[in-house]
Amino acid sequence: MDGKMLARLGAVVFVGVAITATVIELTRKPEEPQVRTLVHERDDTDALRQVLRRCRDVGEAATRDPTCLDVWAKARDRFLGQGPKPSQPGGTMTLAPEAPVTLFPTEDPAIKESAPAAEDAAPVAQPEPVRPGAH
Template structure:
């Protein structure tokens, strides 16, 4: 066979596969959005730092000059970068695993 013919056959096969995969993906029903983990939702209402960080996020660029926002970001960095810092949900899971 001629190499041009093989290249054309390969291109047609590639395009056919791409069209088939696109049709399959488009025929799927969209997945429902995932719910937020319960542990994060519980702490979000009571954690004053998280409330302040959300307020700073909502004021946009003005947060860069707001002293309360600067303090909140510094505290968030301190918590995040602290040695052994772990999410509260994982700490609770580890504690319950050790009790059993």
């Protein structure tokens, strides 16, 4: 067999395989898509969702709202798959403090008393600023 005959034989085999694959694909019956409906059970999660949305819309004031803090704790526990803590009776969360707590007070008497006087403190050396273009 020479090269031309081998090439022709290969082409005929290739065309035969392609035609066979096409016929098999065209005669195959299409599978019917499986339609499944998701059942959504409505329970207290809708009420929880409504309170969470209200807390979201309140904004920063929600961080001081005991209801929002309680609902966030319940949602976090539900998300993490945790039950109520055993130290808490009935699984109720500890409520937030009544008055907001200032994280950074402007003037604290305890700090004022323990701080050294201004004349006792040594001056702090400031580094020389680097000017652009100056080497």
